[in-house]
């Protein structure tokens with residue numbers, strides 16, 4: 001796994017435990033002080049997790065140019081990033097590099113700030129806004145556009161919540177709103193499943209034995225057939241989830257009580273955050289889902 005902008009290394013150590021001794025985690029950061037800080041805890045965690053040798057490394061580099069940091073093509077299963085891509089002046093380069101170093105079937109799972117209305121060019125350069133991560137915030141549609149240009153599947157919204165900004169910032173940005181949102185972007189070959197299918201989660205993922213909350217739109221309950229669109233079918237068939245799901249072409253499936261038609265999915269993090277702030281439960285959390293949808 002790779003963490004873009006690993007900072008103090010906190011997320012890398014959490015991943016280190018998850019992937020175990022046979023896995024490996026790389027954190028990349030451009031700041032010497034952060035690298036030094038993160039490296040201080042390698043021995044501590046190696047011992048704490050009972051590993052024979054460290055499974056984490058921290059390397060110096062810019063996330064816009066992973067090649068310069070000697071990261072080869074098709075190297076990682078999963079990339080994560082938290083509050084970093086937003087700070088990059090060239091987000092397309094970051095996502096293009098992420099795509100290059102991901103294996104087929106891999107994904108980048110990342111959280112960042114988004115703005116509901118793009119800022120004019122002069123405000124994007126405003127030092128205060130840039131320092132707060134606001135100057136660099138994309139609209140969610142810009143993210144979808146960049147992802148499509150690079151070849152990623154449509155970004156899948158996981159969660160989002162409103163971010164409140166202080167009065168000084170409000171005076172500059174006006175009535176614009178901000179959310180912190182998490183998206184998953186998969187790299188899967190284009191030629192796989194072409195038709196909509198029914199997916200059945202067979203379980204087998206530790207911690208998700210009964211149901212798998214895949215994103216804001218889909219929660220799969222073990223043994224239940226859920227109709228999924230072509231792209232999600234492709235993702236499930238071509239990613240690390242492949243051996244956890246049974247997929248069947250929807251047209252060939254007999255109608256059954258346990259199947260449900262494809263639902264409208266939500267990609268707009270502001271719509272999601274609005275629903276959450278109005279007191280709605282997470283779209284598909286808890287037990288209020290049925291056939292992969294909220295009931």
Ligand SMILES: C[S@@+](CC[C@H](N)C(=O)[O-])C[C@H]1O[C@@H](n2cnc3c(N)ncnc32)[C@H](O)[C@@H]1O
Nearest residue numbers: 005006007029030031034061062063082083084
């Ligand atoms: C807000 S911190 C987030 C750190 C960590 N991801 C976390 O959640 O705690 C941003 C980090 O990204 C790094 N960073 C920002 N822009 C970068 C770039 N273009 N290339 C590499 N690292 C970058 C900074 O040095 C800093 O450590």
